[in-house]
Amino acid sequence: MAALTARHFLAASYPHLPKGLALSNEQNITPAQIAEHGLTTDEYKTILTVMGREPNLTELGIFSVMWSEHCSYKSSKFWLKTLPTEAPWVICGPGENAGVVDIGEGKAAIFKMESHNHPSFIEPYQGAATGVGGILRDVFTMGARPIANMNALRFGAPEDAKTRHLVSGVVAGVGGYGNCVGVPTVGGEVNFDPAYNGNILVNAMTVGLADADKIFYSAAAGIGNPVVYVGSKTGRDGIHGATMASTEFDDTTEDKRPTVQVGDPFTEKLLIEACLELMATDTIVAIQDMGAAGLTCSSVEMADKGGVGLDLDIDKVPQREDGMTPYEVMLSESQERMLIVLRPGTEAQAEAIFDKWQLDFAVVGKVSDTGRFTGRLGGEVVFDIPVRPLVEESPEYERPWVEAEAPAPLGSVTAPMGHMEALQALLGGADLSSRRWVWEQYDHTVMADTVRKPGGDAAIVRIHGSDRGLAIATDCTPRYCKAEPHVGGAQAVVEVWRNITAVGARPLAVTDCLNFGNPERPEIMGEFVGCIKGIGEACRALDFPIVSGNVSLYNETDGQAILPTPAIGGIGILDVLEAHADLALRREGDAFILIGATVGHLGQSIYLRQLLGRAEGPAPAVDLAVERRNGDFVRSLISTGRIDTCHDISDGGLLVAAAEMAMAGDIGLTLTGIDDAGFWFGEDQARYLLALPESEAAAVLSQAEDAGVPAQTIGITGGEALTLNDGTPISLSELRQKHEAWLPNYMQNA
Amino acid sequence: MKASVIVFPGSNCDRDVQVALAAAIGGRTDNNDCVDMVWHGDSEMAKTDLIVLPGGFSYGDYLRSGAMSARSPIMREVVARAEQGVAVLGICNGFQVLTEAGLLPGALLPNAGLKFVCRDVQVRVENSQTPFTNAYEAGQTLRIPVAHHDGQYFVEADELSAMQERDQIAFRYCQDEKTGDSSRRANPNGSVDDIAGVFNKRKTVLGLMPHPERAADAIHGGTDGQALLSSLVSALA
Amino acid sequence: MKARVHVSFKSGVLDPQGKAIGLTLGNLGFDGVGEVRQGKLIELELTETDTATAQKSVEAMCEKLLANTVIENYTIELDDN
């Protein structure tokens, strides 16, 4: 049966469409092709209106990637607009390749987080590696030298047959790329949960450093200016399902069209150096990396932002393979490529730099005044699309959503074992064991500016050549987000803020990576909306604006969605590098002080989940005013040099946090408190642990009282063991052995 | 004193070592007059007292670590200067390049654990009678970070004993006395004879896997690597 | 019996190692070198003596471990003397 063409299909509603095709495609677009490009009938109708005629296949491909969820944010845009994005120190918020904040002394920090979930599930090493490569490009494209990487990883249950292989590949891939490029990976997260069995999450963040008055943007300008392509050649990589629409389908197709890209960190390193060298000259009008949807997305975004047109000469695009079609060239996601608009007459100067670094350089087009995005092959026009509508007519959906049901209150909890036993089980389990096995595979000391390496609250890197530092953290507690999206969204933000505060830094701004299931399901959309609202409120209350981010939807396999996972990455500034705190206990005989109120909230805690197998109850309440008050108090103690030892309390509660401090400093602790699991393992928010010389404890306690901050002494440091309420001590070496053993043992058979 | 740092495509510790050298030679991290950055494609080099091959992933560590850099135009000049007795220091990838270029014996293979390893290690100074190590005591232990994937030093057995006789072993990995953490192997990569660094016969060329420039400033949490650079300054200035 | 398994990137996949080797050969003055690809050659000693069984078993090893069929191809050669 001959397929109905889209033209027939739509003839009734668009009788006025011009007949025939002006462009090279002989074939009419079929409904099957429309569907294979992930476009709905309505979206296709809009395309017909925008074009005023039927598109050819290349044009259809261009529309499909530009209007994909990934590039158009069609399900999330409406809600993203509600996020706070401004503050006096924000130089550039969402909308560019990355966010930019002023960090003083003429410097700016440029940062963003991005997901590479799907590719990492298919090919963990290359998926993760190219994820790191992509986010690095987003940052150096704006003129920054990348100075730190972070990675937030979520895997399925440890028991799942695939998990070990995925952990091994992803970690090797993150390291393989970042280590080679020479950017330290200074922190991140690793979670395990069965909800990620079929959809792991690989979120990578990069922070870069630039001169505040030398930021590069992506808006093309200057009619007639040359458009230049640099980096690696274009191959047939990553032309996703969309290629299925192509007609030349044969036995070799599988072989020719890998859906996973292979990263080349060596070329990326050269590209960073070459771009930064070019940026030091006065030649660049606009610059943009080629990420998702490659040449298409970068060209269209540059043209749209500049309100201009762009003419591309497809023949000039450096190609790795013979016989690539315009469709393939335009949709390829080959890595390590950039697009640059140069000032006229500077081509030779720019080319010399890329030659020196042995990278491809080609003038592939020019800026035009037509407002159209046009491609030519052998002089013949192969696509011709008006830029504005391609961007502005992109679909936007206010998808239906339902609010998540409030969780039932947590019933009674009977402690299954003694507190010290529980502590050992938790520290030696999948959720809370040491992640050293992961971060020792990452070069975290290259660049020689790492002040606090992974393993603490926030990482600290020195701002090169100065006595100031940046604190960086990523966080999210998906089980809270699942139980109560609104609270969970806010909690992710406050935990980042708290981690930055706990080292003494002043929190400045955040980036997000919003990972959710299928937004066409109202309950998933409800999770999304709830989390966004929580994030927005927290950011507002803490003056912690969102300056960049990324949305990853459809993380779902066979109707099984991931836990809602709005990963948050934040940065803060240390005005005096020396005045920072670390979690490791430093002295014997220090007073050990708990800041913040302890209610003993066990709902959705690790204690409940791991030891009792219960995912129940509400998430711990987040009181933004209290967070701010307690955090500001702690920070002032650190920045005035009164304390140097501090740790925030999060997953696992007070006793876990205390044990981490003792293990890190190799100094024991004697603790006194209520004999109740809620006290030791509850996950109440807005809390910190401090250690300071006994002689100064009274002053700090009274200062806390003046500030209205709950504070109490709960122990004293010293010895080589951890002791609780006069119980049997556990030696730190035994604790450390358990804490360090889980992950290496688990990974042994990888 | 003048030092020259060779920049290969993919070097990524060139700036780090430049900063540490500037501090050691000129007393200020931003005093770059005493450190020349030399491009791998150049075939000539100004007069210099010390040549440093920095860490990194030159040519992505593709094929073999250091293999492609060892064939760079500048390496002919480095070999010539080394023959004249100019001091040459190779750190991590630089060590790999020096073995590939034949300036040091042996080869560096992928770590026995097949994983990249980044952590502090403890190394023992085996020979303090050299321009690189005169500020240390023999037997002194240092805490310095390593960060490499291909750090397993290999050399044939007879060559190894000849090297031992000639005092060519510069540093050996040893157990960390402080934390006494016996669960961790002192030797992070399976190097033969626990070797972390070696000299040429004349002790004018040193290659080592640990990164002294990452233990050269108080913010690094230790400064045990700094003395390697100050040894050179006192020997060569 | 001996098996030799050659694992290489599929033809469309970028081979960064091959690319860098090609570049360096050029820099070293070797002319007339076109595309360079780098693959792995894995040699296995097998106790199996039947060729057909060995072939099957090595294929299974390739699918399960030796090759990543998302981006790599493999070929198997058996040598039974």
Added chain:
Amino acid sequence: MKARVHVSFKSGVLDPQGKAIGLTLGNLGFDGVGEVRQGKLIELELTETDTATAQKSVEAMCEKLLANTVIENYTIELDDN
């Protein structure tokens, strides 16, 4: 003409990659696997048409770059169709 260069560790050199593969194959339930070695196979496209000249030139590439003769052996195969 095509050249295939097989680079492998000399017999005295430990091959951790090969060892790890052997171990993992065992864990996966593949019995009867003895020694496993992993080497590199580098494939080069050459414009040269004379076999003897090509052989010489590839040998030079091996000595100069492709193999490190301190630890590795190499063999060359030329294929001129």
